[in-house]
Amino acid sequence: MTLITTKDLVFNNMIEYPDMTIEKGKMTFIQGASGSGKSTLFRLFNATINPSQGTIYYNNVDISTINALELRRKILLINQQVYLFDGTIADNFRQFHGYRGSTPPDETAMKEFLHIAAAPFTPEQDVARLSGGEKQRVFNAIMLSFNAEVYMWDEPSAALDSPTATTFFTRMKEYMAKHDKTTLVISHDDTLYPKFSDALIELKSRHEV
Amino acid sequence: MTEAISMQLGGFLSIYLLLLVIAGIFTYCKIPQTKFLLLGTLQMTVQLIIAGYVLLYIFQNPSPIFVLTYLSLMVGFAVARTLRKNPWLNRKFKWITALSVIGTCVSITSFMLLVVIRKDILTPQYVIPISGMLVSATMNGATLALKSFKENLDSHKQQIEVLLNIGTPPDKILHPFVIQSLETAFLPTMNSMVGMGIIALPGMMTGQILAGAMPNEAVLYQITIMVANCTTVCLSSFCLLYFGARTLWNDRYQL
Numbered sequence: 001m002t003l004i005t006t007k008d009l010v011f012n013n014m015i016e017y018p019d020m021t022i023e024k025g026k027m028t029f030i031q032g033a034s035g036s037g038k039s040t041l042f043r044l045f046n047a048t049i050n051p052s053q054g055t056i057y058y059n060n061v062d063i064s065t066i067n068a069l070e071l072r073r074k075i076l077l078i079n080q081q082v083y084l085f086d087g088t089i090a091d092n093f094r095q096f097h098g099y100r101g102s103t104p105p106d107e108t109a110m111k112e113f114l115h116i117a118a119a120p121f122t123p124e125q126d127v128a129r130l131s132g133g134e135k136q137r138v139f140n141a142i143m144l145s146f147n148a149e150v151y152m153w154d155e156p157s158a159a160l161d162s163p164t165a166t167t168f169f170t171r172m173k174e175y176m177a178k179h180d181k182t183t184l185v186i187s188h189d190d191t192l193y194p195k196f197s198d199a200l201i202e203l204k205s206r207h208e209v
Numbered sequence: 210m211t212e213a214i215s216m217q218l219g220g221f222l223s224i225y226l227l228l229l230v231i232a233g234i235f236t237y238c239k240i241p242q243t244k245f246l247l248l249g250t251l252q253m254t255v256q257l258i259i260a261g262y263v264l265l266y267i268f269q270n271p272s273p274i275f276v277l278t279y280l281s282l283m284v285g286f287a288v289a290r291t292l293r294k295n296p297w298l299n300r301k302f303k304w305i306t307a308l309s310v311i312g313t314c315v316s317i318t319s320f321m322l323l324v325v326i327r328k329d330i331l332t333p334q335y336v337i338p339i340s341g342m343l344v345s346a347t348m349n350g351a352t353l354a355l356k357s358f359k360e361n362l363d364s365h366k367q368q369i370e371v372l373l374n375i376g377t378p379p380d381k382i383l384h385p386f387v388i389q390s391l392e393t394a395f396l397p398t399m400n401s402m403v404g405m406g407i408i409a410l411p412g413m414m415t416g417q418i419l420a421g422a423m424p425n426e427a428v429l430y431q432i433t434i435m436v437a438n439c440t441t442v443c444l445s446s447f448c449l450l451y452f453g454a455r456t457l458w459n460d461r462y463q464l
Contacts, residue, residue: 068462072376083371099377
């Protein structure tokens with residue numbers, strides 16, 4: 001089933017996107033040279049920026065007619081730049097859910113999300129002592145707990161070593177499939193695409209267009 | 210005015226000798242601000258002398274037009290200075306800042322004159338010095354509030370972006386920064402209030418005592434001014450941050 005489609009999408013009169021369709025429940029990789037507008041596409045999808053031309057349809061509804069906050073809760077963009085609040089991992093789960101106005105998961109669920117994200121920590125642990133890669137795993141676990149319909153991961157394994165990234169993607173893909181959630185991935189890690197992608201969208205760099 | 214305040218010209222001019230001390234320290238420490246010191250002192254002297262004569266004229270010819278013109282110029286300069294120090298503000302935010310500063314100064318000054326001191330609102334001897342003190346405190350408070358708000362935004366870019374991407378309403382994202390900046394703007398005024406009377410005799414009270422007023426009476430004026438000061442700083446900073454922050458996102462909740 002088609003979930004997201006775009007038509008004549010242009011950003012800033014510079015980046016022209018090919019018309020694309022994204023299937024529900026699949027893991028789609030977005031590839032293209034740097035500057036081809038991969039991250040920009042994610043930001044267009046969650047309406048933190050507007051296209052200068054064209055339309056994005058979500059479930060056949062033009063997203064510009066959907067309340068942007070509702071849309072961002074359904075189509076979740078997970079930033080390339082990790083951010084965590086001070087405090088324990090559990091505090092972070094609660095803090096983020098508080099901001100978003102959703103109910104934080106209980107301890108069992110927190111542990112499950114941490115497991116999926118390959119983060120071998122307990123919720124009571126303080127995030128201050130975590131390394132960059134460990135923070136990214138915790139951050140990914142929190143993002144997983146938002147129960148969105150679409151997860152757009154922008155370089156979710158940038159700070160992870162290859163085996164950890166593979167573990168995370170294996171468990172995450174399983175979780176997404178089980179809950180019929182759609183996943184979009186931007187990743188420079190070339191080992192991930194052949195193993196995990198169900199579909200591919202290739203963006204051309206500007207001078208090729 | 211009593212004789213207490215009159216000063217001999219020679220005595221007055223000798224105060225400038227103290228600048229040599231500062232200039233000496235600057236030269237010794239190689240602080241390249243001697244020119245600024247001299248120009249700054251000169252500018253202050255000229256401004257105050259002009260203000261003195263203009264005020265003298267207004268006091269002797271108390272026409273509402275003169276008073277209002279003086280007040281508008283004063284507030285206008287304060288607003289312009291605040292805006293110049295915060296060039297990052299968008300057009301709407303600038304208007305909100307201006308209106309917040311003007312609105313609070315006008316209302317608190319009116320309250321001071323009509324309710325507290327109970328004088329005609331345009332009596333130049335009262336309205337000009339009182340609003341002058343309030344305006345300058347408000348200007349400093351507003352500048353501090355905006356500066357701190359901007360610093361908060363800049364240093365929390367990542368937090369803001371992440372929270373926005375997960376569907377947090379912008380007002381909720383910016384709320385902690387509004388509060389922090391309000392506190393930053395408000396603390397100096399609070400601190401000066403606490404130290405008052407022990408560490409220093411405040412400027413206005415000193416002026417009144419030098420001019421021959423009884424200290425216990427000067428104290429009453431000082432207390433009212435301090436409370437009024439706190440109120441204008443708090444109210445104007447609150448208004449401009451609370452309403453100004455709302456100009457930072459659009460109806461698609463984009464920052």
